[in-house]
Amino acid sequence: AGDVGVQALLRQQSTRLRQCLGSEFEYFEQLISDFDFEAALGLLNRTHSPDA
Numbered sequence: 001a002g003d004v005g006v007q008a009l010l011r012q013q014s015t016r017l018r019q020c021l022g023s024e025f026e027y028f029e030q031l032i033s034d035f036d037f038e039a040a041l042g043l044l045n046r047t048h049s050p051d052a
Contacts, residue, residue: 007032007033021047028044
């Protein structure tokens, strides 16, 4: 149920996430579709770290 919830949240927040992630959004979306949440979190951390 949690996995499906993440996918629903992605759909609800896709505009905001696309703005934040830019060209990485489609890769992020694929990671979520593949249930690779650890890699998706890593991508978020890399793109939103103070050094990014």
